[in-house]
Amino acid sequence: xxxxxxxxxxxxxxxxxxxxxxxxxxxxxxxxxxxxxxxxxxxxxxxxxxxxxxxxxxxxxxxxxxxxxxxxxxxxxxxxxxxxxxxxxxxxxxxxxxxxxxxxxxxxxxxxxxxxxxxxxxxxxxxxxxxxxxxxxxxxxxxxxxxxxxxxxxxxxxxxxxxxxxxxxxxxxxxxxxxxxxxxxxxxxxxxxxxxxxxxxxxxxxxxxxxxxxxxxxxxxxxxxxxxxxxxxxxxxxxxxxxxxxxxxxxxxxxxxxxxxxxxxxxxxxxxxxxxxxxxxxxxxxxxxxxxxxxxxxxxxxxxxxxxxxxxxxxxxxxxxxxxxxxxx
Amino acid sequence: xxxxxxxxxxxxxxxxxxxxxxxxxxxxxxxxxxxxxxxxxxxxxxxxxxxxxxxxxxxxxxxxxxxxxxxxxxxxxxxxxxxxxxxxxxxxxxxxxxxxxxxxxxxxxxxxxxxxxxxxxxxxxxxxxxxxxxxxxxxxxxxxxxxxxxxxxxxxxxxxxxxxxxxxxxxxxxxxxxxxxxxxxxxxxxxxxxxxxxxxxxxxxxxxxxxxxxxxxxxxxxxxxxxxxxxxxxxxxxxxxxxxxxxx
Numbered sequence: 090x091x092x093x094x095x096x097x098x099x100x101x102x103x104x105x106x107x108x109x110x111x112x113x114x115x116x117x118x119x120x121x122x123x124x125x126x127x128x129x130x131x132x133x134x135x136x137x138x139x140x141x142x143x144x145x146x147x148x149x150x151x152x153x154x155x156x157x158x159x160x161x162x163x164x165x166x167x168x169x170x171x172x173x174x175x176x177x178x179x180x181x182x183x184x185x186x187x188x189x190x191x192x193x194x195x196x197x198x199x200x201x202x203x204x205x206x207x208x209x210x211x212x213x214x215x216x217x218x219x220x221x222x223x224x225x226x227x228x229x230x231x232x233x234x235x236x237x238x239x240x241x242x243x244x245x246x247x248x249x250x251x252x253x254x255x256x257x258x259x260x261x262x263x264x265x266x267x268x269x270x271x272x273x274x275x276x277x278x279x280x281x282x283x284x285x286x287x288x289x290x291x292x293x294x295x296x297x298x299x300x301x302x303x304x305x306x307x308x309x310x311x312x313x314x315x316x317x318x319x320x321x322x323x324x325x326x327x328x329x330x331x332x333x334x335x336x337x338x339x340x341x342x343x344x345x346x347x348x349x350x351x352x353x354x355x356x357x358x359x360x361x362x363x364x365x366x367x368x369x370x371x372x373x374x375x376x377x378x379x380x381x382x383x384x385x386x387x388x389x390x391x392x393x394x395x396x397x398x399x400x401x402x403x404x405x406x407x408x409x410x411x412x413x414x415x416x417x418x
Numbered sequence: 419x420x421x422x423x424x425x426x427x428x429x430x431x432x433x434x435x436x437x438x439x440x441x442x443x444x445x446x447x448x449x450x451x452x453x454x455x456x457x458x459x460x461x462x463x464x465x466x467x468x469x470x471x472x473x474x475x476x477x478x479x480x481x482x483x484x485x486x487x488x489x490x491x492x493x494x495x496x497x498x499x500x501x502x503x504x505x506x507x508x509x510x511x512x513x514x515x516x517x518x519x520x521x522x523x524x525x526x527x528x529x530x531x532x533x534x535x536x537x538x539x540x541x542x543x544x545x546x547x548x549x550x551x552x553x554x555x556x557x558x559x560x561x562x563x564x565x566x567x568x569x570x571x572x573x574x575x576x577x578x579x580x581x582x583x584x585x586x587x588x589x590x591x592x593x594x595x596x597x598x599x600x601x602x603x604x605x606x607x608x609x610x611x612x613x614x615x616x617x618x619x620x621x622x623x624x625x626x627x628x629x630x631x632x633x634x635x636x637x638x639x640x641x642x643x644x645x646x647x648x649x650x651x652x653x654x655x656x657x658x659x660x661x662x663x664x665x666x
Binding site for chain 1: 434
C-alpha cells in the first residue's frame with residue numbers, strides 16, 4: 090500500500106467516524122437515559138426450586154432498600170410455550186416474588202405476559218403451574234396479548250417503528266419487574282431481562298409471534314421497547330438455565346443462581362458473564378449500556394456474590410461463537 | 419352487523435381492534451362473519467380485493483431470493499406464501515387459515531382464476547409448514563434443523579382451512595394427532611377449536627363438548643371475549659350454521 094492510499098483510507102475512516110458522532114448528536118436515537126452513577130446487583134445461590142426460595146428472595150430484595158409502599162407492581166415473567174424443559178420462568182420464583190413484593194408494601198401485583206408463540210395463554214399458564222400462586226386476591230394474571238391497548242410513541246428510534254400499541258396494564262404500573270429465564274436465543278444470542286420485554290407487545294395487534302419486531306431488527310426493537318417502558322427491577326431465573334438452541338429447543342444447564350438487580354443492563358451483563366459471554370458482544374446490551382443502564386463492571390456494585398466466568402461457558406449455536414468471552418476477561 | 423360494517427376500512431380490510439388504523443389478520447374472520455350473516459355484497463367484494471392483494475413479506479421476489487439462496491435457518495418453501503398477522507411481516511399459519519376460509523366461502527359459487535390461484539398458494543403454504551408427525555406450529559416446522567412441536571390450537575384452525583382438500587397423508591396425520599391430543603386438553607380455547615375442527619371432519623365431538631361445558635362452568639373465569647365467543651360456537655356446534663364450514 091503506498092502512502093497516498095493509506096492516507097486516503099485513514100482520512101475516509103476518520104470522516105466516517107466523525108460523521109457517525111455528528112449524526113448521533115444531530116439525530117439522537119434515544120430521548121431518554123436511565124443510566125445512574127451506580128447500579129446494584131445481587132447473585133443468589135439456589136440449588137433447586139423449593140419453598141426456601143421465598144426466604145432467599147426476601148433476604149435478597151431487602152439488600153436493595155426498595156420503596157414499594159402502595160405501588161402497583163407488574164411482574165413480567167418469560168412464559169413462552171407449554172413445552173417441557175427450562176423454557177419458562179419457574180412458577181415458584183414468580184409466586185415467591187409476588188408474595189415478597191406484597192410483604193414489602195406493594196398494593197397489588199399483576200403477573201403479565203403475552204406469550205410469543207402460543208396463542209392459548211391459558212395453556213401456557215397451566216403448563217407453567219402458575220395457577221396455585223394466583224390464589225391471593227392481590228395477585229392477578231393479565232394476558233398482555235389481549236389487554237386494552239394504548240398507542241405509544243417510542244422513546245428511542247433504532248427500529249424505525251416510531252410507535253407501538255402497548256397494554257394499559259403495563260403502562261399503568263408503578264414498578265415493572267422483568268423476570269427472565271436465563272437462556273441462549275437462536276436469533277438474539279441471549280434472552281434476558283431486556284429481550285423478555287418483547288412479551289409486553291400485544292399479539293392481538295402484532296401476531297403470534299410478534300414477527301414485525303423481527304423484520305425491524307430484534308436488537309433494535311428491544312432497545313426501543315425498553316426505552317419506552319423502563320424496567321425498574323430484575324429477578325432472573327438462572328437456577329436451571331438453557332444453553333444451545335434456545336429459547337425453546339436448547340438443553341438444561343444447572344447454573345443454580347438467581348440474579349437480582351435494580352438496572353436491567355447491569356442484570357443482563359451479569360447474567361451474560363455468568364454464561365461465559367462477553368456482554369459487549371451482545372448488540373442490544375452494548376448499545377443499551379449507553380442509555381438503558383450500566384454495562385461496565387466498574388459501575389456495578391455487587392451486593393452479594395461476584396459474577397465469576399463459568400469454567401465451561403454455555404453452549405451456543407455456531408452463529409454465536411463470537412459471544413464467548415476471552416479467558417482473561 | 420352495523421358495527422362490523424362501520425369498522426371496515428374503505429380498502430375492504432378490518433383493524434385488529436377498534437381504534438387501530440391498519441388492516442389486519444381479522445379481515446378473513448370478519449368476511450366469514452359477513453357471509454354467515456348475509457351481509458352486503460359490496461362490503462364483501464372490497465374485503466375480497468384486499469385479501470387478494472395482501473401477502474406475507476417473504477412473498478416479495480427479493481425476500482424469496484434471499485431465503486432460497488443465503489438464509490436457510492428456517493426450512494420452508496419461499497414460493498408458497500400466505501397471509502401475515504399485520505402488514506409488513508411474514509406469513510403465519512393462523513392468519514393464512516382465516517384468509518383461505520374466507521376466500522373459499524365468498525367465492526364458493528363464482529370463483530375466478532385469481533381467487534383460485536391465491537387459495538392454492540395459501541393451501542400450499544399450509545401444507546408446506548406441516549410439522550413432522552403432523553399438526554402445525556405457529557408458522558414454521560423446522561428451525562436450525564430442529565423440528566418444532568405442533569400446537570393444538572394452530573392445528574385445529576389449520577385443519578379448518580383444509581376441510582375440502584384431498585385427504586393427503588399430511589392432513590390425515592394432522593387429524594390423527596389432533597384427535598389424540600383433544601382427549602387430554604384442559605384449556606377452554608384450545609378445546610373449543612378442537613371441537614369446531616373435528617366436527618367438520620365428521621368426528622364425534624359430544625364428549626368434548628361435555629368436557630368444555632364443565633371447564634367453562636358459569637363462565638366467570640374466562641376474561642377473554644374471543645375465547646368466550648369460540649367456546650359458545652363450539653358448544654353450539656351442530657345446532658347452528660358452522661361459521662368456518664366450507665362448501666364442497
